[in-house]
Amino acid sequence: MALELSLLIRPSIETMNFPNESRTYGMRINLIICLVLMIGVVVPSTANAQSQTDGSIYSRFGLGLRQSFTSSKNQAMGGGGLALSSSQYLNTSNPSSYSDQYLTRFAGGLTYESITASSDGSPSGTLAASSLSGVNFGFPLKSNVTGVGFSFAPYSRVSYRVDVESTVISDPTTGTASPYVTSFKGNGGLQSLTAGIGHRVNNRLFLGASIDFIFGILEESQNTLFNSALYTDRSSVGSTRMSGISTTAGFRYVVPGMPANQGLVLGGTLHLPTTLKATRSRALVNQLDRDTLGTTLSGDVNLPFGFGLGVAYQPVPKWTLVADFEFENWGAFESDLDFPGYESNGDPNTSNRVRASAGAEFWPAARNPFASWSSRIAYRLGLYTEQSYISPFPDENIRSIGVTGGLSIPSLIPGTTIDFNLDVGQRGKSSNGLIQDRYIRFGLNLNFGERWFERPPLG
C-alpha cells in the first residue's frame, strides 16, 4: 500500500533541512511578487480582449478553441493526468485529487504561443502572444484526507487576426485608388472559475466534486483601416456574453494487488451538461464612439456532457507514466444563437471532441528529500492528439497533434517549484481550404506551497 500511495503523496518536504529562515522568507516574498505580477498583469490583459488577437484562426469557430490547463505537471505530460495526484501540485483535472494536500498551494502560469499559419498557395504568417494559463489555489481541510481547491483558467479562447490589404477606387471622378486594410479580429473567450472538494474515502477510493462557473465574452470585429485622414476608420464589433454553472464529479481508484514497488491508479471525471445564458450585441465603433447596431439577442447555449478516463502507473518511484482519454459530446451541442460553424437552423459543423494523451515523468530524487538539488529536478515528456469539436466545414475535422515536455526545478522554499513547459504541435491541414497551424508554446509556471492555518504546538 505504501508504494501504491507513492503515486498519490509525495515525500514530506517539511522534513527537509533548509538554509536560514530569514532568507527563505525573503525568497517566498519574491515568489509571491512574481505570482502577483503574473496575475495582476496577465489577467487584466486577458480580460482586455483588444490586446489578445494573435492566435489561431480556428479559434473563430464555435465558442473558441477549448483550453484545458489543469496543472503545469499535467501540461508537460501531454495534458492528461486524471489519475495523477501529488501533494506538490493541485491537479484541477480531477476534483478527487484535492484530497491529497497537506500544504496550502498557490500556482499560476503564463503561456507564450507562437503560431505559424500556412495554406496551399499562400505565404505563411506568424502571430504570437502570451496569455494566462491558469491560477490554482488549494488547501487541506484535513491533511491528506480532505481538501478543497479553487481555480481560474480559460475554458475556451478566441484569438485570431486576419489582415487583408486592398484598394478601392474612392473617387470615380478622378480615378483615385485608396489602399486600406481590413482586419478581422476575434478575441475573448470563456473562463472557468472552479471550486471543488476532494475526499479520501479509504486508502483506495478518492471522490471529489466541483462547481464550475463558466463565463466570458466572445468578441468578433471587422476593422477597416485606411491610414488616411480623408477616411474614417470604423469597426463593427459583435460581442456575445455567456455565463452558467456546470458541475464535475471525479474519482480515483488505487488498483490493489500490484507487485511490490509499483502502483497503478485509475481516474475518471464526468462533466454534466449545462446551459449558459447568452446575450449578443453588435456595435459600430469609431474611436471612443460606440453605436449599437440592431437589437440585442438573447438565448441559451447548451454545453454538452463529457467524461474522461485516465490511468497512472508507477513501475518504480522514479518513473510515473500516465495515459488519458477525454470525450465531450459536442455532436449534441445546441444553441439559440449562431456561432461561426454553427447555425441553429442549419447543419452544424460540430462533432464530438476527443482527446487522447500520454506522458511520463522522471524524477531522480523520487521520495528522497535529502537528494541533491539536481536530482530533485523532474523531467517530463508527453504527447497528445485531439479532434476539435467544431470545424469551418461540415465534412472536415480539425485534428491536432503535439509533443510536450517540461522541467520542474525545485526552489529553496519547501514545496515550491518553478516549471518550464514546452508544447510543439500542429493543428488542421493546409489543403481543402483549411489552414495548418504550427505552434510552439512555452509555459512558465510558479508553484508555491506552504503550511498555513496551523495551530502552534502547545508547550
Added chain:
Amino acid sequence: MYNLFWSKQRFVVPLLSLLILSACDDPSPIGLNLVDSQSGDTQVTEFAPSFAGHSNFGDVTGGTNITGAVRTLFGTVSDPVVGPFSMTGYMDFINSSNVSSEFRAAAVSFADLELNLDYIYGDTLNPVTLDIYEIGADWISESGRADSFLDAQSLVTSTTVMPEKGVFHIPLPSTWISGKDAVLRSTTFVDEFHGFALRASQGSAVLGVHFSGSSLRASSVPGDTVNFSLSKVLSASSFVSDAANPEYLSLRDGAAETISLRFPFESKDFGEAAFHRVIIRLNSADVSSLYPVGFERSNPIAVGLRAVAVDETTRLNIIVGEIAENGTISFDSATLANVVQSSNLANSGLDRFELYFPVESNTVGIIAFKKGLPATFGPRAVITYTSLN
C-alpha cells in the same frame, strides 16, 4: 547550488515582462476564406442628391467690431439671376471714452456719418439715393440673420451717392443734431442712441460699409471732432418681386433663404453599413454673361454645407468648400461621413442638407446651379462604405 539557482530566479520578473510584452506581428491574409463569407467588402457608390428648393433660414449678417459680419449692406438690385432684391443696413455706434470736457460743455454744432464703402454689387454707372432712419430700440447684432428687420422710427435724412469704393460722408441735419445734442454729449450715449437704418429709394446697387474707417462724427467746438466708432451692424434682406431666373436655382449671400439638398438613399440602400468617406460635389453655373456692362459683382469664393434635423431647429455646420475656377464645389470631411453614418443608424434625425455662405463672406454674391442637368452634371455624392450585413 542554491545560490546559483536563486541568482537565476532574479531573472524571473524580467522574463515575465518579456513574455507579456513580446508578440510577433506578422499577420497575413491566411484564413481569409474562413472569415470573409460573413463580412462585407468596402465599396464605393455614387448617389445623386436633388436640390429641394429654397427654405427660409436667413444668412448670418449681424456682427460687432469683434466677431461676425464685417460690414452692413444696403441698396436695391435687379439681379438677372435671383431677381430684384433689396437690403436694409443697420449700424450702431459707441462713444469714445476719452471725450474732451470741452466737447461736453458746448452744444453740438455739426454731425455726419463717415462711411467706408468697401463693397459694391450692381450698377456702378448710376447714383444710389439713400434714406437714413433712426432706430428706435436697442438691438442685438451677434448672430443676427438676414430675415431680422428692426423698427426704424423716423427719416433723418436722404442723400445720393455714386457707387464708388472709398469714404463718403452723409451730413446729418441740424434739426436732428439739436434733438440729439444732449445724447451725443452724454456719457450714456450707448444706452440712449440705437443707430441708423439705411435703405435705398433709388438706384440699382447694393453698397457695403465696413467697420474699419466708419463712424459717426460730431463737433461742438471748432477743430475738435469726436468720433463715435461703428460698433455693430446687421443687414436684412427682402425680395422686391419673385422674378428669379427660372433656369437656375440660386443661392445668394446675405439672403433670408437657403438651398436644401436631399439624398434619395434610405437605410435599405445600404443596410447596416460603416461609412468611411462621403464626398458631395456640386457644379455651379457660369452666369457672368447674364450681367450687363457696368454691373459690378464679385464671385463668392466658398460655400458651406450644413445638416438640418427634422425638428427644423437643429443645424450643424459641416464644412466650407471652396468654389473652384470651373465652378466645382467639393465637400469632403469626416464630419460629413459621421453625419451620414448617424443617419444610416437612424439616430441623428437628419432631414436634409443646406448650402450656406460663411459669415466671413458677408456680401450679396450669388452662386447658381443650372436646372435640368443630367445626373452626371448635377449634384452627386461619392460614398465609401463597408456593408455590415
